[in-house]
Amino acid sequence: MADLVISGGDVLLPEGLSRVDVSVTGGKVSGLHTPGTAPDAGEVIDATGRTVLPGIVDIHFHVRAPAYPERGTVLSETRAAAAGGVTTIFEMPISKPCCATPEIFEDRRAHFAQHAVVDFGLYAAPGDLTEATCDRFLDQGAIAFKIFTTPAPPGRGDEFDGLAFPEEDDQFRALKLLAGTGRPVVVHAESAALLAHFDRIARADLNPASSYSHNLSRPTVCESVAVAKLLAMNMSAGAKLHIAHVTSAETVTVLRAFAGTSDFTAETCPQYLFSTEDDVDRAGVYAKVNPPIRSKRDQDALWQAIADGTITHVTTDHAPFAKAEKAASEGNFFDAPPGSPGIETLLPGMLDAVADGRLTLKQAHDLCCANGARLYGLAPRKGTLLPGADADMAIVDPGRETVVTLGSLVTHARDVAHLWQGRRFRGRVERTLLAGRTVWNGTEVTGPEGGGRYITP
Incomplete structure (x- = not known):
């Protein structure tokens, strides 16, 4: 029975x-x-x-717990995941302090185990870039590793210590070290030098209240240059490299140019597939995310990259903030916190793309579930409904x-989900x-x- x-x-x-x-x-x-x-x-x-459908596996999720409960908690945000058909989430290592030591990793694992409504895996930040630290993370079952090619945001150094590597020599060291783990290395890829350059220009010349200032202060070349450098480095490093949240036509061109040169994959997110900068203008600072939501041309390029297999994953980059934090920056896109909730709109959005004829149901499910389960070593336990x-x-x-x-919405950040309103x-x-x-x-x-x-x- x-x-x-x-x-x-x-x-x-x-x-x-x-x-x-x-x-x-x-x-x-x-x-x-x-x-x-x-x-x-x-x-x-x-x-x-x-x-x-097999329950969705979201490989890019933020709740930052146990810090910042005003933004959402493990309980509130995994409840939201359940409401969205998401049964497994992979939590990124941005926390306070950063999840860059085995001791912090263990504290977070215990905290999530106490409160999570759905299954969870944890990313580690490579921290001091030593084999000893990485080996301990492997022993603890880290699902993957994450790095940023950008510096820590002002005032948030402890959240990014051991995670942010803006210098190329450190990025290469990280790729080379983590190649030996066999786990995916997920990278938030934007050029630190170009970001600083365009931010200086934008703050001097642009109206901070304009939503379009965000794209001009963080243009697509910042992403495409960083991705090109990482892919070139990975030809030597040999890591299992995964490029996070691709946003632009330029970056798609770079990914295609490097096809076959190393073991790499790429993802994009519903906010880039279903919204443009005009939607950000409508929603205001509540829709600010990093990297920015781009133009219709970039959106079309992302869909084409999905169609030809250049992009093989769609993830949420769910990143809740408190309404007070967003509201305090109304009128100033430069300083508004970047992030938007998206865990409850991932599956409905992909089902809508199926209804539109953009994807088959199997393609949609592969993008937001089965491909991730395979990449992260969870198949066939996750991502299928085969016996066992x-x-x-x-x-x-x-x-x-x-x-x-x-x-x-169920998410604690429902009051800042303006990007999806209506x-x-x-x-x-x-x-x-x-x-x-x-x-x-x-x-x-x-x-x-x-x-x-x-x-x-």
Whole structure:
């Protein structure tokens, strides 16, 4: 007898959609059955007219906990993940202090384990760039490593100590060291020197209240130059390099030029695929993110890069801030904090792209789930619904809409989600299951605090 059977739905399997019933035992998928032939079960979920997807794996997520609870907590933001059909998140190492020592890493792991509603993995910052430190992170199960090619923002040195490497020699040392770990090395890639150059010009010549000043102070060349240098260095370093949040047509051209030269992948985010700088102008400082949201030309280039396989991942870069922090910078784009919540709009946005004909359902799911599970060493436990996989699922209704309003979101940062206010996406998350347990029932989060598991490669 199974613990649970999901019946009547169209289930996304590696070969595509299939009308099968899914049985779950002990938190794992125990069988795929011709409709009507599943074993008896303690619980049956009727998914008729619905699509059953493997739970989404978001490989780029920020909550910064336990610091800054006014922005959101592990509990609040993993509850939001559950509401968005996301069953596994990978938390970035920006914290206060930075997650750059094994001791801080262990404290964060314990904190997340106490409060997370969904499964979680943790990034490490390479810290002192020694093999001893990296080996300890590996022993602790770090899902991957992260570095910035930019300096620490003013006043936030302790959050970036051991994470920010603006000098190229340190970037190369990090790539070379981390190549030996076999784990992905995710890089926020912008040129420190060019950022400083354009920021000086912008602050002297531009109106800080104009949303367009952000793009002019942080233009696409800052990103494309940094990515080109990293890819050139990686030809020697040999790291498993992953370029975070690609935003521009220029950077897409660079990625194509370096295709095949080393082991690298790239991601973009819904804010770049579904918004342009005109949307930022409408939403104000609440929609400021780094790197900036660009032009329609850049947006089109990102979609083309997805179509031809240059970009193989779509992630949220979910980064909540308190409303007071954003509101204090209204009228000053230069100094406004960068970040926007996005964990609840990832899957509806990708389902809308399917409805538009931009992607097949399998392509959309690969981009925001299965490709990440494979890259980070979690497949087939995550990212599939084959027997033996974790019974993590998002049951969606492709015929219903998700209408985003600030009050409708679960994230603690709902009051600063202006970028998504009023959006209508075709596709709605009706139920989320973690290890066969419902953690979102379509109207409320039902998963328990601390119910998420620590995930290692």
